[in-house]
Amino acid sequence: MIRIAAALVLCSLVVSAAATQGPFERPRELSTPAAEGSLAPQLAAGPNNRVFLSWLEPRPKGGHRFRFASWLGERWAEPRTIYEGDDVFANWADVPAVFVSAGGRLVAHWLQQLPGGKYAYGVRMRTSNDDGATWSAPFIPHRDESATEHGFVSLVDWPAGGVGAIWLDGRQTQPGGHDGAQGGSGAMSLRATTIQPPAALGQEVLIDDRVCDCCPTAAVRTAEGVVIAYRDRTATETRDISVARFENGTWGQGRPVRDDGWKIAACPVNGPALAADGRRVALAWFTAGGDQPRVMVAFSSDGGATFGRPGKVNDATTLGRVDVEWLTDGSALTVWLESEGEQMNVRARPVFPDGQIGDAWTVARVAGTRTSGYPRVVRSGRDLIFAWRSAGPTPGIATAVARLR
Numbered sequence: 001m002i003r004i005a006a007a008l009v010l011c012s013l014v015v016s017a018a019a020t021q022g023p024f025e026r027p028r029e030l031s032t033p034a035a036e037g038s039l040a041p042q043l044a045a046g047p048n049n050r051v052f053l054s055w056l057e058p059r060p061k062g063g064h065r066f067r068f069a070s071w072l073g074e075r076w077a078e079p080r081t082i083y084e085g086d087d088v089f090a091n092w093a094d095v096p097a098v099f100v101s102a103g104g105r106l107v108a109h110w111l112q113q114l115p116g117g118k119y120a121y122g123v124r125m126r127t128s129n130d131d132g133a134t135w136s137a138p139f140i141p142h143r144d145e146s147a148t149e150h151g152f153v154s155l156v157d158w159p160a161g162g163v164g165a166i167w168l169d170g171r172q173t174q175p176g177g178h179d180g181a182q183g184g185s186g187a188m189s190l191r192a193t194t195i196q197p198p199a200a201l202g203q204e205v206l207i208d209d210r211v212c213d214c215c216p217t218a219a220v221r222t223a224e225g226v227v228i229a230y231r232d233r234t235a236t237e238t239r240d241i242s243v244a245r246f247e248n249g250t251w252g253q254g255r256p257v258r259d260d261g262w263k264i265a266a267c268p269v270n271g272p273a274l275a276a277d278g279r280r281v282a283l284a285w286f287t288a289g290g291d292q293p294r295v296m297v298a299f300s301s302d303g304g305a306t307f308g309r310p311g312k313v314n315d316a317t318t319l320g321r322v323d324v325e326w327l328t329d330g331s332a333l334t335v336w337l338e339s340e341g342e343q344m345n346v347r348a349r350p351v352f353p354d355g356q357i358g359d360a361w362t363v364a365r366v367a368g369t370r371t372s373g374y375p376r377v378v379r380s381g382r383d384l385i386f387a388w389r390s391a392g393p394t395p396g397i398a399t400a401v402a403r404l405r
Contacts, residue, residue, distance in 0.1 A: 025402065025403040025405060026402075027363075027386075027400050027401070027402040028400060028401055028402075029399070030076060030399045030400060030401060031075065032076070032396065032397055032398055032399060033053070033067075033069040033076040033077070033078065033079040034053075034055045034067070034069075034079070034396055034397035035057040035058075036394045036395075036396050037058045037394065037395070037396060038055045038056065038057040038058075038389075038396045038397040039055065039056050039057075039090065039092060039371070039373060039389055039395075039396075039397070040054075040055055040056045040090070040091070040092065040095035040096065040373060040389075041054075041055050041095075041373065041375075041376055041387040041388060041389060041397045041399075042054045042055070042095055042097040042376060042387070043376040043377070043378040043385060043387050044097060044098050044099055044100050044378065045100065045378040045379065046100025046102075046104065047100070047102060047103075047104055048104075049380040049383075050070065050071070050104075050380070051070070051071035051378055051383075051385055052068050052069070052070050052071070052098045052100060052106070052132075053068060053069050053071070053076060053385075053387055053397075053399060054066070054082075054097055054098045054108070055067060055397045056088065056090050056095070056096065057396075059084060062086055063084065063085050063087070063088055064084065064085075064088040064090045065081050065084040065088075066081065066082045066084065066088060066096050066108070066110045067079045067080065067081050067082065068080060068082060068098045068108070068132060070131065070132070071380060071383075071385065073383075076399070080132050080133075082096075082098075082108045082110070082126060082132070082135060083108075083110055083124070083126070083138065087113045088110060088111070088112065088113070089110075089111035089112060089113045089121040089151075091111070092370050092372075092373040093152075093216060093271075093370070093373065093374070094111060094151040094152050094214065094216070095374070096108070096109055096110035096111065097109060098132075099155035099156075099163065101157055101162075101163055101197075102157045102221075105127055105128065105197050106127065106128040106129075106131065107125065107126075107127050107195065108125065108126050108127075108128070108132075108135070109123055109124065109125045109141075109153050109155065109165075110123075110124055111123060111124070111151050112124045114145075115147060116147025116148075117147060119148075119149050120147040120148060120149070121151060122140060122142065122145060122150045123140065123141055123150050123151060123153055123165075124138045124139070124140060125138065125139055125140070125165075125199075126138055126139075127195075127197040127198045127199065129197070136197075136198040136199055137199070141165045141167070141193055141195065141201060142167065142169060142204065143204055144169060146170070146171050146174055147174070148169075148170030148171055148173050148174055149168065149170035149173070149188070149213075149214070150168070150169055150170060151167060151168060152167060152168040152214065152215070152216050153165060153166065153217070154166045154167075154216075154218055154219035154228065155219070156219040156220060156221050156226055156228075158194050158221075158226070159221070159226065159246070160194070161196065162194050162195050162196040162197065162202075163194065163195045164192060164193075164194050164195075164219065164246070165192065165195055166190065166191070166192045166207070166217055166219050166228050167190075167191060167217070168188050168189070168190060168211065168213070168214070168217065168230075169188065169189045169190070169191045170188055170213075171189070172187055172188070172189055172209070173186055173187065173188060187209065187210040187211070187233065188211050188212065188213045188233075189207075189208065189209045189210070190206075190207040190208040190211045190228075190230055190244075190254075191204060191205065191206055191207060192204070192205050192228075192246075192251070193205065205251055207228065207251050207254065208230070208232065208242070208244065208254045210232075210233050210234075210235075211230055211231065211232055211233050212230070212232065212233045212267050212268075214269050215231035215239075215268065215269060215270055215271040215272075216271030216374070217229065217230045217271060217272075218230075218271065218272050218273050218274040219274065220274045220275065220276035220281065222276045222278070222281060223279045224245070224247055224279060224302070224303025224305070225245055225246045225247035225248070225303065226246040227243060227244075227245050227246075227276070227281060227303070227304035228243065228244050228245075228246075229241060229242070229243050229257075229271075229272040229273075229274050229283055229285070230242060230244075230254070230271070230272070231267075231268075231270070232254060236263065237263050237264060238261065238263050239262055239263070239264055239268065240256050240257070240258065240259065240261070240287065240289070241256070241257050241258070241272050241283075241285045241287075242254040242255055242256050242257065243255060243257055243283070243304055243307075245303070245304055245305065247303075257283060257285075257298060257307050257310075258296070258298065258307075258310055260287040260289035260296075261290065262288055262289035263289075268286075268288070268320075269370075270285075270319075270320040270321060271285075272284065272285040272322065273285070273322045273324045274324065275324045275325050275326050275332060276326075279300075279301060279302055279303045280299070280300070280301055280326070280353075281299065281300040281303065281304045281307075282297065282298075282299055282324050282326060282332035282334075282351075283298050283300070283304075283307060283324070284296070284297045284313075284322040284323070284334045284336075285322060286319075286320025286322060286336070293314075293317060293318050293319075294312045294314055294318060295312065295313050295318050295320060295322055295334065295336045296310040296311065296312055296313070297310060297324065297332065297334050297351045298310035298311075299332070299353040301353070309355075311351065311355055313336070313349050313351055313357060313360070314336060314338050314347070314360075315338065315347075315360055316338050316339050316340065317338065317339040318336055318337060318338045318339070319336075319337040319338070319339075319344065319368070320336060320337065321336060321337045321372075321373070321374045321375065322334060322335065322336045322374075323335040323336075323376050323377050324377075325377045325379050325384070326379065327350060327379065327384075327404070328382075328404055329350075330352060330353070331350035331351060331352045332352075333349070333350050333351075333384070334348065334350075335348045335363065335375050335376075335386070336375075337366070337368075337372065339368065342368075343365055343368065344365070344366050344367065344368035345362045345363070345364070345365055346362065346363040346364045346365075346366055346375040346386075347360050347361070347362055347363065348360065348363050348377070348386075349361070363375065363386055363388070364388050364390065364400075366389065366390065366391050367389075367391040367395070371395065372388070372389050373389050375387070375388040376388070382404040382405075383401050383402075383403055383404070384401065384402045384403075384404060385399065385400070386399060386400045386401075386402075387399045
């Protein structure tokens with residue numbers, strides 16, 4: 001069992017002897033490439049230990065910039081802008097991202113406001129084959145362009161080449177529906193397509209016709225195919241986590257990972273996280289079934305076909321907002337938000353597939369509001385990189401690195 005204890009608090013580090021003697025060297029906060037007021041941090045790792053940080057930041061004259069910076073091994077490179085404008089939809093949970101494909105191409109997505117209401121927006125994408133020095137013209141991955149919500153995108157390497165895109169699609173939420181239906185179901189749906197860069201789209205597929213409205217999705221490539229995790233929604237408003245797999249050329253039906261029995265007549269805006277290594281898959285999620293908020297982790301050794309019994313990882317009251325990453329010792333580092341008195345902490349804990357867990361440690365203190373967003377973690381070789389939105393009078397994106405021994 002790993003024994004870790006550490007605290008990384010905003011701009012100052014407080015690291016105990018137990019942490020410095022564990023699997024990490026002393027964590028080091030990094031100089032941020034993001035401007036004051038930045039939000040929506042996202043991290044992406046790719047081949048050859050490449051890592052990219054992306055975020056949104058406000059423009060002086062209104063609107064937002066979608067920006068990114070690459071990890072240079074000791075610091076972040078100078079930031080670059082992928083897109084900017086008054087029409088960028090900026091949200092704490094439905095965030096843009098840069099994805100690094102197995103072939104090294106970058107695929108970026110962001111959200112663009114549409115006429116018709118606050119939550120009428122669509123997905124826009126660009127690709128780059130020169131590490132973001134230049135980008136393709138923007139394109140839309142979904143065929144529907146109704147004034148409804150299209151977002152919470154997950155990108156993943158596709159088995160047949162190119163990139164798979166999975167998103168929440170609101171076309172059924174408007175009267176009359178689409179796709180020839182005589183009446184919309186009124187529910188958000190989960191859909192997917194493929195992208196052959198720079199912008200050639202494959203067939204659009206409906207994976208699930210009734211899912212939770214605004215919980216982030218997660219997708220990974222395994223040795224068996226593709227796994228997507230999402231918050232499902234039954235007719236009786238049970239909103240537990242389901243998993244669907246793309247294997248042997250087709251999507252299987254989504255199925256619940258565990259009967260948490262969380263009935264809630266509203267979207268909790270709390271999605272799952274996945275990490276894959278060959279046939280091994282780690283899945284982390286938040287539930288408040290039985291009025292007991294908790295962060296759960298479950299493991300699969302068969303490419304996501306089955307998952308073992310999940311374990312709880314939080315110690316105190318939690319807001320969820322999870323992330324997960326495999327470590328070199330076979331554990332999965334789980335990250336989440338947890339209360340400590342009147343403050344909120346980003347917490348991290350290694351969990352092993354056999355049920356053993358290490359000590360939890362504090363990564364950062366954040367505001368206990370929606371504006372804190374989701375903390376993020378990725379591994380690049382022997383570097384473990386964290387990103388979060390800091391608290392304080394001028395909040396913004398903060399990052400830190402911990403070197404694995």
